[in-house]
Amino acid sequence: MNEGEVIPLAGAVRRPGTSTRKRLWSALRVITILVLVGGGVAAYWIWKRPPEASNLTGVFTISPEMREIDSAITTSGTVRLRTGAQVRVGSQVSGIVRKLNVTVGSHIEKGDIIAEIDPRPLEARVEQARTQAAMDEVGVGKAQRDVNRGQRLFVEGVLPAQQREDLEWQLKSAQAKLEKSKSDLAVAEIDLSYVVIRAPISGTVASVSTQEGETVAASFAAPTFVTIIEDNALELVAMVDETDIADVRPGDTVKFTVEAYPSQEMPATVKRIDPVATIISGVVNYPVMASIQKDVRPLKPDMTANIAIKTAERKALVVPNGAIQRDGEERYVLLMRDGKQEKTAVTIGTRDAGFTEIKKGLRATDQVIVNRAGDSEKKGEKP
Numbered sequence: 001m002n003e004g005e006v007i008p009l010a011g012a013v014r015r016p017g018t019s020t021r022k023r024l025w026s027a028l029r030v031i032t033i034l035v036l037v038g039g040g041v042a043a044y045w046i047w048k049r050p051p052e053a054s055n056l057t058g059v060f061t062i063s064p065e066m067r068e069i070d071s072a073i074t075t076s077g078t079v080r081l082r083t084g085a086q087v088r089v090g091s092q093v094s095g096i097v098r099k100l101n102v103t104v105g106s107h108i109e110k111g112d113i114i115a116e117i118d119p120r121p122l123e124a125r126v127e128q129a130r131t132q133a134a135m136d137e138v139g140v141g142k143a144q145r146d147v148n149r150g151q152r153l154f155v156e157g158v159l160p161a162q163q164r165e166d167l168e169w170q171l172k173s174a175q176a177k178l179e180k181s182k183s184d185l186a187v188a189e190i191d192l193s194y195v196v197i198r199a200p201i202s203g204t205v206a207s208v209s210t211q212e213g214e215t216v217a218a219s220f221a222a223p224t225f226v227t228i229i230e231d232n233a234l235e236l237v238a239m240v241d242e243t244d245i246a247d248v249r250p251g252d253t254v255k256f257t258v259e260a261y262p263s264q265e266m267p268a269t270v271k272r273i274d275p276v277a278t279i280i281s282g283v284v285n286y287p288v289m290a291s292i293q294k295d296v297r298p299l300k301p302d303m304t305a306n307i308a309i310k311t312a313e314r315k316a317l318v319v320p321n322g323a324i325q326r327d328g329e330e331r332y333v334l335l336m337r338d339g340k341q342e343k344t345a346v347t348i349g350t351r352d353a354g355f356t357e358i359k360k361g362l363r364a365t366d367q368v369i370v371n372r373a374g375d376s377e378k379k380g381e382k383p
Helices: 018-048 120-155 161-193
Strands: 059-062 065-081 086-090 095-100 113-117 196-198 203-208 224-230 234-241 253-258 261-273 278-280 283-292 304-320 325-327 330-337 340-345 347-352 355-360 368-371
Touching: 065 347, 065 355, 113 224, 120 161, 234 253, 234 304, 304 368
Parallel strands: none
Antiparallel strands: 059 368, 065 234, 065 304, 086 224, 095 113, 113 196, 203 224, 234 283, 253 261, 253 304, 261 283, 278 283, 304 355, 325 330, 330 340, 330 368, 347 355
């Protein structure tokens, strides 16, 4: 060992030179670029590759099928009160309204008390008629006694025949007077029963035209107290064009919605067709009346209705609603052809029971992709 020579310690690590470090960094950059490029190419290839039907998650393919669907006439109309469903209730006797039990919008049952008239004047009339009848009954008894006495005197030869006949006529007059008194009593009792005004039908109070404390006069006509609309008294009136009216028959099934409940479809049945047309702006329409087959309490008179009248059934090519997709105003389906997914525009028709009619764009041999997760409506799209 030469003097002044430095001997390296055991375990010491020699630091690489500058050139070595540069080569390492270059290799790392190349490897990183290759990884990124390779990942991008792989992602692009996976994205562009046509999906196989068996590899699509949550979807499956079906073939369009022929089904019986309804042929329907669509039109508009209104909900209105049935003829005779509105009853005006009034008073048959005059007097002061002592009590009024209803207000507009109240629902009442048949026989419920609507109002009460002050009964005191009528009660006095009843007592007066009852007293008169009692007096006339006494008069009949007296006349009967006189007739019996006169008959004995006539037999004894004391009473002339003319006087005996007069006594008999007096008896008949007393009996007739008693019958009239009884009739007057019956009339007074009937009038007294009218002081309590009851609902003739079950329904909803549409209007009230009097108040407690008012005096009503029933001399010439019965004053109206309230107007009642009968329960389930609404009917549907559809305006059907003259070109379609020949297909409508009584008994046809009707489905309709109103603007207040657009998602609630309600059933009805055609009851009759008005023989007189309604002409508006030169268009001839015939009113078709339909009876509503559901609880009509949510409905109100004069509501506008969107109506579909089922007139027949026909065969049509249909697919499940989940197969129909939407891109703006265009409707389309996804087909599986040669292992590739293909977009095809279609023209749709009637929708019924989860299926949509395809008027144009599909054949019965096509394989249509349907989303198991739900149809387009569940994605926020409207049919």
